[in-house]
Amino acid sequence: xxxxxxxxxxxxxxxxxxxxxxxxxxxxxxxxxxxxxxxxxxxxxxxxxxxxxxxxxxxxxxxxxxxxxxxxxxxxxxxxxxxxxxxxxxxxxxxxxxxxxxxxxxxxxxxxxxxxxxxxxxxxxxxxxxxxxxxxxxxxxxxxxxxxxxxxxxxxxxxxxxxxxxxxxxxxxxxxxxxxxxxxxxxxxxxxxxxxxxxxxxxxxxxxxxxxxxxxxxxxxxxxxxxxxxxxxxxxxx
Amino acid sequence: xxxxxxxxxxxxxxxxxxxxxxxxxxxxxxxxxxxxxxxxxxxxxxxxxxxxxxxxxxxxxxxxxxxxxxxxxxxxxxxxxxxxxxxxxxxxxxxxxxxxxxxxxxxxxxxxxxxxxxxxxxxxxxxxxxxxxxxx
Numbered sequence: 001x002x003x004x005x006x007x008x009x010x011x012x013x014x015x016x017x018x019x020x021x022x023x024x025x026x027x028x029x030x031x032x033x034x035x036x037x038x039x040x041x042x043x044x045x046x047x048x049x050x051x052x053x054x055x056x057x058x059x060x061x062x063x064x065x066x067x068x069x070x071x072x073x074x075x076x077x078x079x080x081x082x083x084x085x086x087x088x089x090x091x092x093x094x095x096x097x098x099x100x101x102x103x104x105x106x107x108x109x110x111x112x113x114x115x116x117x118x119x120x121x122x123x124x125x126x127x128x129x130x131x132x133x134x135x136x137x138x139x140x141x142x143x144x145x146x147x148x149x150x151x152x153x154x155x156x157x158x159x160x161x162x163x164x165x166x167x168x169x170x171x172x173x174x175x176x177x178x179x180x181x182x183x184x185x186x187x188x189x190x191x192x193x194x195x196x197x198x199x200x201x202x203x204x205x206x207x208x209x210x211x212x213x214x215x216x217x218x219x220x221x222x223x224x225x226x227x228x229x230x231x232x233x234x235x236x237x238x
Numbered sequence: 239x240x241x242x243x244x245x246x247x248x249x250x251x252x253x254x255x256x257x258x259x260x261x262x263x264x265x266x267x268x269x270x271x272x273x274x275x276x277x278x279x280x281x282x283x284x285x286x287x288x289x290x291x292x293x294x295x296x297x298x299x300x301x302x303x304x305x306x307x308x309x310x311x312x313x314x315x316x317x318x319x320x321x322x323x324x325x326x327x328x329x330x331x332x333x334x335x336x337x338x339x340x341x342x343x344x345x346x347x348x349x350x351x352x353x354x355x356x357x358x359x360x361x362x363x364x365x366x367x368x369x370x371x372x373x374x
Contacts, residue, residue, distance in 0.1 A: 037349075057353065058352075060348075062341070079350075
């Protein structure tokens with residue numbers, strides 16, 4: 001049986017990168033369907049994505065942030081009956097050549113969720129700034145303690161999900177800055193997580209969504225969310 | 239202290255009763271005109287009634303203060319007021335969070351629906367030039 005695979009590409013003001021992102025995925029594997037979730041970009045992201053004719057495009061009428069945008073992708077994947085969905089950011093930091101590495105553990109039934117990690121193996125490539133790496137380390141320790149599976153890159157958005165996980169996340173995906181929280185929620189609900197080593201590129205153009213004061217807010221918000229989530233019982237999140 | 243003795247403390251009682259009645263009346267009127275939903279006005283009404291009760295029966299404040307160990311009875315009124323304000327603010331946060339959630343679901347569904355509709359439109363007009371490109 002051929003697996004139906006969906007690439008969820010959340011994008012906000014990525015007019016400069018989006019066409020390249022779509023083409024690189026299709027070049028890598030033409031059988032993968034692409035869903036671009038245009039999170040109410042102020043530029044031409046949505047129109048450009050549509051112009052390629054290689055991707056379906058959801059245009060959100062208000063900006064939901066990365067969590068709400070990616071969740072839209074899960075809802076789509078669930079309704080269209082996809083077997084595997086993976087997140088591939090619209091800013092070009094993930095490498096299409098590594099999609100295969102990311103999907104393999106799910107295709108071979110070794111895991112329900114696969115996270116592309118910059119840290120689980122010595123390697124080259126972009127590994128974030130020193131300060132951010134320290135923040136990421138905090139999540140590693142905290143989440144590993146809470147779910148008893150060691151996840152080295154909790155902030156990575158390069159992730160693949162099996163059908164069961166897609167259905168779960170369509171209802172239970174966290175808002176705002178969802179990545180570390182999602183690891184915890186998935187781990188607590190018995191999903192088998194696995195990390196694979198990947199490289200990431202520093203974004204080509206445009207700006208990161210988290211800078212300056214926002215980094216402090218990010219850490220506090222996500223730590224709070226993770227800790228509160230740890231107190232919840234299984235899948236009690238609504 | 240001489241001046242204080244001449245003060246008729248009944249005046250503040252009348253003002254309090256009047257104020258509470260006007261306040262409750264205002265809330266009831268807003269409900270009647272459908273400007274506030276009943277659900278959101280319950281806390282306002284409840285604390286309006288509390289203050290009406292306190293202003294009619296003045297001794298009750300002394301009793302509350304004694305139970306709580308507050309030496310200066312009028313301070314109890316501030317405590318009650320702060321509790322009222324905080325509980326109403328928390329209630330508002332609850333409502334805002336729920337609305338945010340509902341809006342999120344609606345924006346997602348709207349986006350998916352629009353996409354579905356566009357796809358259907360394109361399919362029903364196969365000779366539309368926009369549709370000439372094919373997948374892959």
